[in-house]
Amino acid sequence: MTHRTILLLSVCRGVLPWAPHRVIVSQVPLGSIPRWGAHGGTPLQISTIVFLFLLVGLTAAQTQAQPRTKESPTFTVGTATAVRGQKATGTIDVPAGSDAALSIPVAVFHGARPGPVLALVSGAHGTEYASIIALEKMIGMLDPAEISGTVIIVPLVNIPSFEQKVPHLNPVDRKNMNRMYPGKMDGTQTDRASFLITKQVVEQSDHLIDLHGGDTDESLRTYSYWTKTGNEKQDQISREMVLAFGLDHIIISTERPKDPQASRYLENTATTRGKPSITVEAGHAGTVEADDVSALTSGCLNVMRYLKMLPGTATMIEHPVWIDRVVPLASEQTGMFYPLVRRGAFVGQGMKVGYVTDYLGNLIFEARAPAAGVILYICAVPSMTKGATIANVGVVAR
Ligand SMILES: [Zn+2]
Secondary structure: OOOOEEEEEEEOOOOOOOOOOOEEEEEEEHHHOOHHHHOOOOHHHHHHHHHHHHHHHHHHHHHHHOOHHHHOOEEEEOOEEEEOOEEEEEEEEEOOOOOOOEEEEEEEEEOOEEEEEEEEEEOOOOOOHHHHHHHHHHHHHOOHHHOEEEEEEEOOOOHHHHHHOOOOOEOOOOEOOOOOEOOOOOOOHHHHHHHHHHHHHHOOOOEEEEEEOOOOOEEEOOEEEEEOOOOHHHHHHHHHHHHHHOOOEEEEEOOOOOOHHHOEOHHHHHHOOOOOEEEEEOOOOOOOOHHHHHHHHHHHHHHHHHOOOOOOOOOOOOOOEEEEEEEEEEOOOOEEEEEOOOOOOEEOOOOEEEEEEOOOOOEEEEEEOOOOEEEEEEEOOOEEOOOOEEEEEEEEOO
């Protein structure tokens, strides 16, 4: 915001009968209310104004901590409106534009007591199955009567990818559904979906967890991302969220975009809007393994305990492996890939981690680790093209 603003207050006792002492606070430019000071005033008027300013100050602090929606008797995302203490399901309806419409399912748990709003989103990549199944399970696990605050669950953003078994992209427009945020309504399906998720999910939340995993061609070990923004308070909360989530390898992400209008990633869309948020990854190569799913569900539940949305004490992961740099290893040839190490292996710089042959079995490329570190993921299938990623090596922070 470039101009100075002042808070204008209107008392709405009676208008909001469930919250008789609440006030609505809105922002107007400072220049638009010169009359308050310009014409002087009686002592009564001045004291009234002073009182109002004090009230505004108190209310502004309260409003920042507790946006009005949280205390409302209902909470709406898309077509789902949950009343306090209940769950509702519905869809975020992306209208047709230059291509087809899309209807994204959503569940809203409006807890029995007020508290933070947490969004849980998966399936931007519709074949990262473990994360999608984890959120399906979360919908069955949560009881709104036990929740303080509100939980928005979007388990499957990229339905075309899921249905057509297309990894990485939305097959409708060939765009990555975790790269087009904050989105726009005059774009293709991915742009429009991203825009509506920004408006309906991100902007209504205080925190967001974006769940991913290894895609069908990625043998990935579990890890999470902690985005360091430079805003100390926000970073401290997101750091505690990532420790509460409990995955033992954490990538420190410092190079994500800073501009909320060019946020690209979902988590980054929340982070650049001042909402402490994290990204987590579990699952690999098309599998739905119980360990991966439970790592994700227990991580979400433990973050909810940390945020005081569920009773109980959050346990934090102790001494995780912090990774401060991810170095990709790309293939210099098209051919058949053979891995020599498994996901999670520690490798030395220069160690041979795999090789590529031509289609007749002749060696054409030796893949060597570009740095010492942990194999965060390695290609899970023989298909390999020139320039494609063979592995990501995470360099352990010192
Ligand atoms: Zn993903």
